[in-house]
Amino acid sequence: MLLQVENVSKSFHRGQQVLQHVNVYIGHGEIVGLVGESGSGKSTLAKIIMQLEKANQGHIHLNGKPITKKNCQSLYEHCQLIFQNATAALNPMWTVRESLLEPLQHKQSVSNDYLHIMLKKVKLPISVLSCLPNELSGGERQRVNLLRSILVEPKLLVCDEIVSSLDRLIQREIIDLLISLNKEQNMAILFISHDLKAVTYLCERVYVMKDGVIVDESKKEQGVFRLTNNYAQKLFQAMG
Numbered sequence: 001m002l003l004q005v006e007n008v009s010k011s012f013h014r015g016q017q018v019l020q021h022v023n024v025y026i027g028h029g030e031i032v033g034l035v036g037e038s039g040s041g042k043s044t045l046a047k048i049i050m051q052l053e054k055a056n057q058g059h060i061h062l063n064g065k066p067i068t069k070k071n072c073q074s075l076y077e078h079c080q081l082i083f084q085n086a087t088a089a090l091n092p093m094w095t096v097r098e099s100l101l102e103p104l105q106h107k108q109s110v111s112n113d114y115l116h117i118m119l120k121k122v123k124l125p126i127s128v129l130s131c132l133p134n135e136l137s138g139g140e141r142q143r144v145n146l147l148r149s150i151l152v153e154p155k156l157l158v159c160d161e162i163v164s165s166l167d168r169l170i171q172r173e174i175i176d177l178l179i180s181l182n183k184e185q186n187m188a189i190l191f192i193s194h195d196l197k198a199v200t201y202l203c204e205r206v207y208v209m210k211d212g213v214i215v216d217e218s219k220k221e222q223g224v225f226r227l228t229n230n231y232a233q234k235l236f237q238a239m240g
């Protein structure tokens, strides 16, 4: 097992229970979806997995080892988070080259050849290396963001609504890119999205969250999820 979220609960200061006894697991190289209405707690769970928020209760295990604030360096070597707002994720003062190389500082230096190969993989021209984020389109920025995360060769990529703000064609390209990265590098993906069509296309398994509770889970069989919970069925039926 790559990632195990065990019995995680979270409430913020106002006392509202945002996550309740959440259990989620992700196998090596598995692509798993997490869906649910706005405010159901998906991003909070992503932040707890990445140790950006502290759970009130429960544990996170990576490769069978508990993750804590103290050993989160190993977490960041193996797990990367990308979120919707690609603009906010990139330093506006840094060129694309600087942004791409920054997470690799503690690793051996990366050759230009390797960087060029990887740019090709995410379908970006070499010329973007000298650009600032504001000189790129939204889709290009999200690709830079994705490349920045995959250069460290993570075992798990947590994607929080990464395609929502992009047009359909670019969404599809990014999703197909995720599929090829999953195949080539056996990189597991936790794909958090409102877009149930994208989730059905990309993910092998899905969790459905409602008001901070995982209400259903299903593997994909013959292209569809076999959901049993009433709410989960309605959610997927609504996608048409």
Ligand SMILES: Nc1ncnc2c1ncn2[C@@H]1O[C@H](COP(=O)(O)OP(=O)(O)OP(=O)(O)O)[C@@H](O)[C@H]1O
Residues within 6 Å of the ligand: 012, 013, 018, 036, 037, 038, 039, 040, 041, 042, 043, 044, 045
């Ligand atoms: N830092 C915070 N302080 C207080 N409440 C918070 C904080 N972060 C999130 N919440 C609350 O937790 C609940 C869940 O938010 P969260 O962002 O996890 O939902 P979500 O399912 O990711 O929603 P969306 O799909 O709209 O991104 C919301 O009611 C939100 O207001």
